[in-house]
Amino acid sequence: MGSKELLAEALKLKLPERFALVEGLLESLDKPDAALDEIWAEEAEKRLQAYRQGRITGVDMETPFRE
Known part of the structure; x- marks a missing residue:
């Protein structure tokens, strides 16, 4: 058919x-792609650690939408 x-x-x-x-x-x-989910989870952990250690700063939510 x-x-x-x-x-x-x-x-x-x-x-x-x-x-x-x-x-x-x-x-x-x-x-869902388990491998892709794992990659994003690792990236999120790296970014959180960098933020907590002061190596990167945050951006308020409105900034990206204004640009």
């Missing part, structure tokens, strides 16, 4: 069933 036929069949579903189908499809596209 091609995508057009599949869509036609999906549109025949009741609204809650279509919602569940869409939710499942979107979830299948958004899989």
Whole structure:
């Protein structure tokens, strides 16, 4: 069955069933990447330590949005 036929069949579903189908499809596209999460966690720790040691300073939240 091609995508057009599949869509036609999906549109025949009741609204809650279509919602569940869409939710499942979107979830299948958004899989977390454990390796990437680990890299970001390490980077966040490095930045926090640098901040606490005074090697870097913070920026108020409004500054980046003004620039």
